[in-house]
Ligand SMILES: Nc1ncnc2c1ncn2[C@@H]1O[C@H](COP(=O)(O)OP(=O)(O)OP(=O)(O)O)[C@@H](O)[C@H]1O
C-alpha cells in the first residue's frame with residue numbers, strides 16, 4: 001500500500017528489458033541525463049503545483065531488488081541471463097536527482113526533475129517517478145484551484161471512499177494539504193503525514209436511532225467538544241436544523257458549544273441561508289455551516305455567488321479523482337548521454353540528445369538544463385521562467401536578459417532588474433541524499449509564498465493569463481541546430 005520498500009518492480013517491463021539490453025551490450029553504466037516535465041496544464045489552470053518529491057525520495061532510498069523480485073524476474077519469458085539478475089542483486093541508485101520543491105508553482109515544458117546517472121538506474125526509475133509526480137501534482141493543482149475559490153473558508157478533504165484505491169487517498173490527502181486544505185478525514189493520512197484530521201458523522205448515525213434528536217443528543221454527549229451534526233437525514237429545515245438547535249442550547253447550558261451543522265443534499269445555497277437565519281435567531285452565530293455533496297471549485301464559486309452561508313466545504317470525489325481531468329501527462333525524456341568513444345580522465349564527456357516529432361510541441365529540448373524564476377526586484381513578482389543549459393552558458397545573474405518563447409521564437413523580450421531564483425535543487429548526489437526534506441507545514445507555507453510571487457491574472461480559475469517559460473538563446477540555438485542536423489540527414 002503506502003510502503004515505498006520493495007518497489008523496484010514498480011516499473012514497466014520495457015524498462016527492465018532496456019536495462020537488460022544495455023547490460024547485454026555492455027552499455028548499462030553509460031551516463032545519462034533525463035528530465036521530467038509536462039506539456040499541458042490541467043483543468044485549464046494557469047499553473048500547476050509541484051508535489052510527489054517526498055515519495056520519490058523514499059522510493060529511491062529504498063530501491064533494491066529483493067530475492068523474491070529476482071526470482072520473479074527469473075521466471076519471465078525473456079529468459080534473462082543469470083549474470084543480469086546478479087547485477088540487479090547488487091543494484092543501488094548511484095545517480096543524482098535535482099528537483100523543484102514540493103509546493104512550487106510550475107509550468108509546461110520546464111523540468112520538474114532532472115535525473116543523472118547510469119542508464120541502468122535512470123531508465124528503471126522513470127515509471128515510478130512519473131507515477132508519483134503526475135498524480136500528486138495533479139491533485140495538488142486541483143486542490144489549489146479549490147483553495148483559490150474558497151479563500152479563507154475552511155476546506156476539508158473527504159475523498160478516501162471515492163479515491164482510486166488507498167495510495168491515491170493517502171498521497172492525495174497530503175497533496176491537498178500542501179495546496180491549502182485545512183484537514184483530511186483520512187486517519188492514516190493524519191498519522192503518516194501529520195495532517196490535521198476532522199470528522200462529523202454520517203447519516204447512518206442518525207438512522208441507527210429511532211429519533212433524529214436522540215441521535216444528535218447521544219452524539220453530543222459522547223463528543224461534547226467536537227459536535228458537528230449532519231442535518232439532512234430526514235428534512236433539513238423542518239427537522240435537522242431545529243433538532244440541532246435544541247442540542248446547541250443544551251450544550252450551551254453545560255458551558256459547551258455546538259460547533260457546526262453539515263448540509264449534504266438539496267439546494268445548498270438556500271438551505272444554508274435558511275439555516276443561518278434559524279441559528280442566528282437563537283444566538284448561535286458561532287455555529288459553523290459545513291457543506292458537502294460532490295463539490296468542486298465550480299460549485300463552490302457558484303454557491304458563493306448565490307450568497308450561500310457556508311463556512312466550511314467538505315470536498316471528496318471531485319478532488320481526489322481529479323474528475324474533470326484524471327491524469328497529468330508528465331513525461332521523462334533523455335536530454336544528454338555519455339558520448340561514444342574514448343573518454344578523458346575526468347567526468348565522462350556528455351552530449352545532448354533530442355527527440356524529433358512532427359508535432360513541434362513534442363520536440364524535446366536537448367541538453368542538461370536548469371530553470372530559474374525571474375522575479376522583478378521592484379514588484380517582487382515573477383516575470384517568467386528561464387531555462388538554460390548548465391554548461392556552455394552563464395546562469396542569469398541580474399543583467400539584461402533576452403527571453404525567448406521555446407516554441408514560438410518570434411515571441412521575445414528583454415528584462416532587467418530581476419532576481420533569478422533557481423528552481424531545481426540537488427536532492428541526491430552520486431547516490432547520497434543531500435537535501436533534508438522539509439516538514440509538511442513548511443511545504444504548505446512555501447506554497448503560500450509561491451502564490452504571492454504571481455500576479456492574480458495567472459492564478460484565476462477561468463482563462464488565466466499565460467505565464468511564460470522561456471529558453472535561453474544558447475539552448476534555443478542548440479535545439480535548432482540539432483533539429484536541422486536531423487532533418488538534413490533525413491533528406492540526404
Ligand atoms: N444552489 C446550488 N447551486 C449550484 N449547485 C448546487 C446548489 N446546491 C447544490 N448544488 C450541487 O448540485 C449537485 C446536486 O446533486 P444531486 O441532485 O445528486 O444532490 P441531491 O439530490 O441534493 O442530494 P443526494 O442525491 O446526494 O441526496 C451537487 O453537486 C451539489 O453540490
Ligand SMILES: O=P(O)(O)OC[C@H]1O[C@H](OP(=O)(O)OP(=O)(O)O)[C@H](O)[C@@H]1O
Pocket residue numbers: 158159161162202264292293294295314315316317318
Ligand atoms: O460528495 P463528495 O465530495 O465525494 O464528499 C464525500 C461524500 O461522502 C459522504 O457521502 P456518502 O458516502 O454517504 O454518499 P452520498 O452522500 O453521496 O450518498 C459525504 O456525506 C459526502 O457527501
Ligand SMILES: O=C(O)c1cccnc1
Pocket residue numbers: 158159185198199200201262292314316
Ligand atoms: O466527516 C465527514 O463529515 C465526512 C467524512 C468523509 C466523507 N464524508 C463526510
